[in-house]
Amino acid sequence: MQSITHCPVCQTQFVVTEQQLNQHSGTVRCGYCLDVFNAIEQLVNTEVHSEHHHPTSEFNALIAPDLIKPDLSEALVTEVLVTEDPITQELTTEVQTIEVQAGQHDYLAAQAMPTSATKKSPVLLWILLIVMLLMMVVQSIFFLRHQISLYYPNIKPSLVLACEKIGCSIDLPKKIELILIDDSDIQEDAEHTGVMRLSTTLINQAGFYQAYPNLELTLTDVDDKPKLRRIFKPIEYLPAKTNIAFGLAAGAAVKVNVAMTTQGIAVTGYRVFVSY
Template structure:
């Protein structure tokens, strides 16, 4: 049996079968405004009411054609959790799947060539090496003799020089003595041996001699450069070879001093 019910919210009339009314105790949902109501409380007569109108002549009954009546939407019964899956399936069938138009593929971005970065990095490394070679040229030439010709060529371009190392801690006075010169009463002779304990050649050091009296008070002090104590056969420019010694002999005139002792030091003058 089919009954007609009216939505109390929007006034829309619906047809409902007895099975739909019995499914949830008469509770249905309006298909237009989605309101939930008891269909049994809002039933309508299935037949339209009869109106008493006078009979009109055929000529007078020129009624305009009645447009076809659009069938009212059917109410859907209210479902609890057990029927949610069916409702979801129904809604899923009603949803129209729209496919988005394919997006145009991104235009491939050309990779920038990497060679400028590589060239710049190599240039930076070369500059750093050149700077390090300039500041450490003395140590490099001393510890790596094979690099000395290349470093000398490099220094010609920069108008620099490669002096011999001057590390006083690796240079020592192995022995020294002072004696009177029997041929000259006011003269003394200083004998000393200098040793280079470095594994590379070093520049000859300067010597400082201090003559003292019996109270160890300084009577006179003098410094001697390598050119003043080296023999004619010694090459000052080549320096003192590694683990080698050089003998020093100084003749001094001590008129009116009468020294009884001395102190001897080696040092490298500050540039």
């Protein structure tokens, strides 16, 4: 069954089949003015059409080969030549035009897809921008981690843990003059002969976390001359569970116990220092 539709822009009329109307939900492109319209919505009342709106001239406008793509025009012209009945000839050509135009519309729709992707690109741009900002923040934290941990001791444990995961460390302040050695005492070990045991307390007098210092123990003879000297690193003098990377908190004190063999040398005194 064939119906007649018309272009709402240039009013050109077209013969369309039911199949064509069903394709693309009736969307077609006018072969004359190239306007895209819905052929179903623009259907012409056939009674009115037969009485008043069937001038041949309207169809002729549509057949004009120069309105059709060059590669298709040849086929269409051939069709025109072999068809004898002018009305049939016109109708056939129009149907083909409709098909061609419907096909073109498909093509245009396919072309329109990248446009919708372009619309999304600002969102991608924002995501990219946010990711870049986050990376900058993380990078800043990384490079300023020493200062941040100094001024914001509350977030320091998180920084230390994060740093341990990526293999970096947080440098702690090393102001040795603010580390106080208090309550030092040395005794010969009750169970092991020739072993001297030092107990002392290290106090961080700074208003911030500090790195644990090295402890230097010197054993002296009766003339106060150094006979034996050993430097203990924090890992050697601190309890095993101590997290050395956290450092010694502001105002905190830590009890230290170290042992040292006299190797048969008679020692009568000692000196203890801290250093970094």
